[in-house]
Amino acid sequence: MRPAVFLFRDEALIDATSPARALLERTASPGSDWSRLMRWAGPRFPEAEKKLQQLSRLGRVELADKTENGSAMLRLxxxxxxxxxxxxxITDPQTDGTGIIVDAMSQQAMEEELDLLRRALDQTPMLVWRQDQDSRVTWANAAYLRRAEAQAKEPVSWPLPRLMDISIGPDMAPTTTQRASLEDDGIVSWYDCTTHELENDSRMLFAVPADAAVRAERSLREFVQTLTKTFADLPIALAIFDRERHLQLFNPSLIDLTGLPAGFLTARPTLFDFLDKLRELRMVPEPKNYRHWRQQMANLENAAKTGRHVETWSLPGxxxxxxxxxxxPDGAVAFLIEDITSEISLSRKFRAELSLGTNVLDGIDDALVVFAPGDQVVMTNQAYRNLWGDPSESxxxxxxxxxxxxxxxxxFNALQDRLTSNPDGEARDNGVMFGPDRQILQWSVAPLSVGRQMVRFRSSELPIDTEDTVELQELAEAVRAG
Known part of the structure; x- marks a missing residue:
C-alpha cells in the first residue's frame, strides 16, 4: 500500500496520499491540517515541532517514535x-516493504484511543453500563463492578446484576435523565441517571452521584417549610413579587388585612392588578384621580426596588x-403591610395627654424647671419662661x-450649692432669693423619679415654709429698704 505522505506549502496542505488523509480523518480536531498533524505527532515525536521549525536550515529531519503505546514503532x-x-x-521500519504501513499506524492510533477510553471509564466515579433490549447488563465499567460486588458481598459473574431500576420504555426520548437510589446496609445513595439510546434497542446508562444535590434540595425544602410556617404565624401581611412583578408568595395575614380573595392571590396577579384590586376594596388611600394613582404606584415600585419605601396608608375605613x-435577590420585591391602627391611636392619645399636661403646667403660677441627670433641662412651664426668659439647655x-x-x-448661693454639690439629693430643700425684678422669690427643690429634680420659684412678699426665719426676715427687710 502507499505510504503516508504529506506535502505542505508553509502550513497549508497541498497534497497527501490516501493513508495520510485517512490519518488526518482519525485525528479530527479543530484547526488546520498542519495543526492536526502536529497534535497527532506531538505525543509520538516530542521534538517534531521544534525540529520542523529548523527544517529550512537542516534540509532533512528524521525522528523515531519514542512512545510505548500500541504495537507499531513509527518513523517520521x-x-x-x-x-x-x-x-x-510516516513509515513503520518493521513493516517496510510488506504493504501494511497504513494498517500499523491505524492500529496504533486505535489502540491508544482504546487504552485512553478504558482508563477514563475505569477511573470515573460514575456508574456506566449498557443494557440490551431485555434490560440485561451486557457491559459495565470498574465503578459499576465495584458497587455490584459491594452489594453482593462477593465477586460477581456475568450476567451482572442490575443495581438500579431505570424506567426504559418505547415512548421515551433518545436521551432522558431521571433520579434513582441505591441502598447498601441502610445507607441510601442517590444518582442522576442519563440514558442514551443505541442501535438494536440497547442503551448506555450513566449514573452520576447526586447525594450532595439531594441533601441541598432536602435542606431547601425544609427551609422553605420553616419559612412558610413562620410566615403563616406572622401578624404582618407579606407579599413577594418576582422580577416580572407576579405574586409568588403570600401569607394568610395578607388575606386577613386586605380582604383579598384567596383565589385571586393564588392566580399570581401582577403588582398593578394587586394594587388595583386593593383600590376596588378601598384598602388604599383614596386617590384624587386615577392618573395620579398610577403614578403613585409606579413611584412605590421604584422606591421598593431600591429599599427606600416606607409609607403610611390612612384608609377610608x-x-x-x-x-x-x-x-x-434577582429583581424581586417584597411588600410588608402592618396594621398600626392601635399604635396610631395610642400615639394620638399620648400626644393629647402630653399636651394636656403641658397646658396644666403652663396654667400654674409658680415657675417650674426640671433637671435630668447629666446637667440637662428637660422641661419648663410658661411661668418660668415669663420669669427668666427662654430656658437654657443645661x-x-x-x-x-x-x-x-x-x-x-x-x-441664691444655697440654691446653687444644693444643685451643684448634691445633684442627686433625695431630700427636699427650700430657701429665698432675689428675683430678676428684685422681688422676693421662694425656691424649693424636690426630687422626682429617675434622678430628676424639680425647682419651683414662687413670688412672695415674705418667704414661707422655711426653717431659717432670721435669714428670711433679714432678706425681706433688705428688699424693702431698696
Missing amino acids: VAESVGEGMTRIT GQTYRVTGRPH MSGALSQWLRQIESGPG
Whole structure:
C-alpha cells in the first residue's frame, strides 16, 4: 500500500496520499491540517515541532517514535523540497516493504484511543453500563463492578446484576435523565441517571452521584417549610413579587388585612392588578384621580426596588397601615403591610395627654424647671419662661442665666450649692432669693423619679415654709429698704 505522505506549502496542505488523509480523518480536531498533524505527532515525536521549525536550515529531519503505546514503532521523515514546500513521510521500519504501513499506524492510533477510553471509564466515579433490549447488563465499567460486588458481598459473574431500576420504555426520548437510589446496609445513595439510546434497542446508562444535590434540595425544602410556617404565624401581611412583578408568595395575614380573595392571590396577579384590586376594596388611600394613582404606584415600585419605601396608608375605613417595600435577590420585591391602627391611636392619645399636661403646667403660677441627670433641662412651664426668659439647655446654663439677672446672695448661693454639690439629693430643700425684678422669690427643690429634680420659684412678699426665719426676715427687710 502507499505510504503516508504529506506535502505542505508553509502550513497549508497541498497534497497527501490516501493513508495520510485517512490519518488526518482519525485525528479530527479543530484547526488546520498542519495543526492536526502536529497534535497527532506531538505525543509520538516530542521534538517534531521544534525540529520542523529548523527544517529550512537542516534540509532533512528524521525522528523515531519514542512512545510505548500500541504495537507499531513509527518513523517520521521531513524534507524541504524548495519554494517553501515540505514533504513529511510516516513509515513503520518493521513493516517496510510488506504493504501494511497504513494498517500499523491505524492500529496504533486505535489502540491508544482504546487504552485512553478504558482508563477514563475505569477511573470515573460514575456508574456506566449498557443494557440490551431485555434490560440485561451486557457491559459495565470498574465503578459499576465495584458497587455490584459491594452489594453482593462477593465477586460477581456475568450476567451482572442490575443495581438500579431505570424506567426504559418505547415512548421515551433518545436521551432522558431521571433520579434513582441505591441502598447498601441502610445507607441510601442517590444518582442522576442519563440514558442514551443505541442501535438494536440497547442503551448506555450513566449514573452520576447526586447525594450532595439531594441533601441541598432536602435542606431547601425544609427551609422553605420553616419559612412558610413562620410566615403563616406572622401578624404582618407579606407579599413577594418576582422580577416580572407576579405574586409568588403570600401569607394568610395578607388575606386577613386586605380582604383579598384567596383565589385571586393564588392566580399570581401582577403588582398593578394587586394594587388595583386593593383600590376596588378601598384598602388604599383614596386617590384624587386615577392618573395620579398610577403614578403613585409606579413611584412605590421604584422606591421598593431600591429599599427606600416606607409609607403610611390612612384608609377610608379608619384603619392605618404601614407599607414597607424591600428589594430581594434577582429583581424581586417584597411588600410588608402592618396594621398600626392601635399604635396610631395610642400615639394620638399620648400626644393629647402630653399636651394636656403641658397646658396644666403652663396654667400654674409658680415657675417650674426640671433637671435630668447629666446637667440637662428637660422641661419648663410658661411661668418660668415669663420669669427668666427662654430656658437654657443645661443646669449650669440655667444657674448662669439666673445669676446674670439677680445679685448673688445667701439664698441664691444655697440654691446653687444644693444643685451643684448634691445633684442627686433625695431630700427636699427650700430657701429665698432675689428675683430678676428684685422681688422676693421662694425656691424649693424636690426630687422626682429617675434622678430628676424639680425647682419651683414662687413670688412672695415674705418667704414661707422655711426653717431659717432670721435669714428670711433679714432678706425681706433688705428688699424693702431698696
